[in-house]
Amino acid sequence: MQKKEFPRxxxxxAGLYEFTEEIMKAHDLPDGVRFPAHLAMEELFVxxxxxxPTVTTGIEVGIxxxxxxxxxxVDNGGVEFDVTAKRDVDVxxxxxxxxxxxxxxxxxxxxxxxxxxxxxxxxGEVIFTKGSGNEDV
Amino acid sequence: xFEIEYGDGGTVMCRGRLDAAQCEKAEAFMGxxxxxxxLDFADLEYISSAGLGILLKTQKRLAANSAGLKIINVNNxxxxxxxxxxxxxxxxxEAKE
Numbered sequence: 001m002q003k004k005e006f007p008r009x010x011x012x013x014a015g016l017y018e019f020t021e022e023i024m025k026a027h028d029l030p031d032g033v034r035f036p037a038h039l040a041m042e043e044l045f046v047x048x049x050x051x052x053p054t055v056t057t058g059i060e061v062g063i064x065x066x067x068x069x070x071x072x073x074v075d076n077g078g079v080e081f082d083v084t085a086k087r088d089v090d091v092x093x094x095x096x097x098x099x100x101x102x103x104x105x106x107x108x109x110x111x112x113x114x115x116x117x118x119x120x121x122x123x124g125e126v127i128f129t130k131g132s133g134n135e136d137v
Numbered sequence: 138x139f140e141i142e143y144g145d146g147g148t149v150m151c152r153g154r155l156d157a158a159q160c161e162k163a164e165a166f167m168g169x170x171x172x173x174x175x176l177d178f179a180d181l182e183y184i185s186s187a188g189l190g191i192l193l194k195t196q197k198r199l200a201a202n203s204a205g206l207k208i209i210n211v212n213n214x215x216x217x218x219x220x221x222x223x224x225x226x227x228x229x230x231e232a233k234e
Contacts, residue, residue, distance in 0.1 A: 010158040014138075017154070018180030035183065035214040042185045046157045095200055100190035103222050107186060111223050 003073070005058040008049050012059075013042060020063050020071070022053035032040040036111035037069055037130045044073050044083065044126050068113065068131045075124040083110035083126055084110065084117045141166045144177065151203035152180040155188035163188060167195040172204045179233060189222055196228060205229070 004019050006012040011035050018036060024034045041061065052075065089106040090097070109115060112113040112128040120127075139159035144150040157164055165190070192206065199205050207229040211219065215224050216232050 013158045013201075017142055017156075031214060038183065039185055039218070046185075046187065064184050091221070092226070095197060095227040098193055098197070098223075098227065100193045101186075103189055104186040107218065107221055 001052055001062040001064040001070070003060055003062040005060045006045070008052070008055060010046065010049060013045065016041060016045060016061060019061070023063050024069060025063060027069075029065065029069060030101050033069060033130050037071060038110045040128055041073070042111050043108050044128075045082060047083070047104065048075045048078055048124075050074065051081055068129050070129050071129065072125060072127045076124050078124050080119045080124065082117050082119070084115050087130070139163065147156065148175045148177050150177050150180070154183040154185065155181060155191075156185050157187035158175075160187045162193055164191050164194075167191055170195060170199065172199070173207070174199070174204075175209060177205045178208055178212070178215060179194050181215065182212070184215050184218060186222075189218070192224070192228070209229075216234075 001008050002023060006016055020038065020041060021034065024037065045059060045061070049126070055075075055077040057076045062072040062074075063068045083105055086109075087102070087105055089102055106127070114129045116127045117124070139151070139153040139155050139162060141149060141163055149166075153159075158229040177206055180202050192208075196206050205228075210233045211230055212233050216230070217227070224230070
């Protein structure tokens, strides 16, 4: 697994994209895998940034491509935030009833093939996989 | 990189990747929209939930004055994100051919 640590800031998103896009493109992964993988990475990274505003350590991102792409994000010093927990997101409500926000975890849970979360002694790790076949988002 | 500007006929052209780091630029532009508007996503490669939030916020504001956003030339990946988010029911969306 290739790993890189990124500063805990939204400005890191461009570097995160470049780091993982280069690796996935080198393995000829189709858009139908790269798009949801990038989306899941961003949503997870942004959650770690937003929910831990006082933490100064970086966020470590790892990526491995074999029969599928496996991505891990490690957050040292952050609060516990189980991204695998089901959340009530009403995507069928009317425009008047809808409120911005809350879609990130919902999208991750729908777009990746597997999603795991571990938290111990202030260290949170999320691992997700996405198949490398010809499936679309 | 994300760019947003008026194109021919007043259509709003969106290009690049609308991620959480680019939302300030998108929100500054969309916050000034008034009336009926068409967003052309032909060159928009990517959008995350942060961008969806700006679209929703703009749509709610415009709808209060009986107006709204039409989004055209949406690629299949973004279209699926819209579908998972239920946006296909609250926006006028046309997929890219």
